[in-house]
Amino acid sequence: MSTHIGAEPGQIAPTVLLPGDPLRARWIARTFLDDAECHSEVRGMLGYTGTWRGQPVSVQGSGMGQPSMSIYVNELLDDYDVQTVVRVGSCGALTERVAIRDLVIASGACTDSSMNRLRFGGLDYAPVADFGLLRAAYDAAAAREDVTAHVGLILSGDTFYNPRPELTAPLVEHGVLAVEMEASALYTLAAAKGRRALAICTVSDHVVTGEETTSQEREETFGAMVEVALEAALGA
Ligand SMILES: O=P(O)(O)O[C@H]1O[C@H](CO)[C@@H](O)[C@H]1O
Numbered sequence: 001m002s003t004h005i006g007a008e009p010g011q012i013a014p015t016v017l018l019p020g021d022p023l024r025a026r027w028i029a030r031t032f033l034d035d036a037e038c039h040s041e042v043r044g045m046l047g048y049t050g051t052w053r054g055q056p057v058s059v060q061g062s063g064m065g066q067p068s069m070s071i072y073v074n075e076l077l078d079d080y081d082v083q084t085v086v087r088v089g090s091c092g093a094l095t096e097r098v099a100i101r102d103l104v105i106a107s108g109a110c111t112d113s114s115m116n117r118l119r120f121g122g123l124d125y126a127p128v129a130d131f132g133l134l135r136a137a138y139d140a141a142a143a144r145e146d147v148t149a150h151v152g153l154i155l156s157g158d159t160f161y162n163p164r165p166e167l168t169a170p171l172v173e174h175g176v177l178a179v180e181m182e183a184s185a186l187y188t189l190a191a192a193k194g195r196r197a198l199a200i201c202t203v204s205d206h207v208v209t210g211e212e213t214t215s216q217e218r219e220e221t222f223g224a225m226v227e228v229a230l231e232a233a234l235g236a
C-alpha cells in the first residue's frame with residue numbers, strides 16, 4: 001500500500017487512466033475493462049485494474065484540484081512505477097470555437113496555481129503533454145464520427161468558482177480553449193519523473209453559452225473520451 005492508494009505493488013498497471021471523479025473511475029472499469037478488480041477504496045477514491053484488448057490498464061480517481069491529483073500521481077509514479085497517465089476529465093469551454101461534449105486534448109496547460117511557481121522559484125515553466133500520446137489521441141479522435149476534438153491550451157485553475165473571471169479573458173485571447181483543475185500539475189510531475197502524461201477533457205459546461213451536463217452525465221456518458229484515451233495509451 002502507498003499512503004493513499006490501497007494496492008499492493010504489482011496490482012497497478014503501467015498505464016493508468018485518471019478521472020477526477022471516483023465514480024467515473026468505477027464506470028470506466030465496469031464499462032470498458034475486462035476482469036476489472038477494485039484495488040483501492042481509500043477515502044472513497046476508487047481504483048481498479050483490468051485489461052483492455054488483453055493489455056493491463058488501471059483507472060484511478062484523483063479528486064478535484066492539483067493538490068489532490070498530485071498526491072495520487074506522486075504515489076502512482078513513485079510507489080507503483082506507473083509509466084503513462086492519461087487524465088480523462090471534464091472541463092468548461094471558454095470559447096464558442098468549442099461546443100458542449102467536444103473533446104479538448106490539452107497540448108499544454110496554463111495555471112493560476114502557485115504550485116509550479118514554488119517548484120521553479122518564480123520562473124514560468126510551460127507544462128506540456130507527451131507528444132506521442134497527444135498525436136495518438138488526436139488520430140484516434142479524428143477517426144471517429146461521434147465526437148469533435150480540439151488540440152490546444154487548457155487552463156488548470158485552482159478555483160472552480162473563480163472570484164476573478166475577468167482575468168481569464170486575456171488567456172482566451174491567447175488561445176486557451178477550456179478550464180479544468182489538474183492538467184498543469186500532472187504534466188509537470190510526469191516531466192519531473194520522466195513519464196508520459198496527457199489530459200483529455202470532455203466539455204461538461206460551456207462558460208459562454210451556459211449549457212451544462214448533469215452530474216450523472218459527467219459520471220457515465222463521456223465514453224468517447226475514454227475510448228480515445230485507451231487507444232492513445234494502448235492502441236497499436
Ligand atoms: O471531472 P473531473 O475529472 O473531476 O474534472 C473537472 O471537474 C472538477 C470540477 O467539477 C475538477 O476536478 C475539474 O478539473
Ligand SMILES: O=c1cc[nH]c(=O)[nH]1
Nearest residue numbers: 090091092179180205
Ligand atoms: O467549468 C468547469 C467545468 C468543469 N471543470 C472545471 O474546472 N470547470
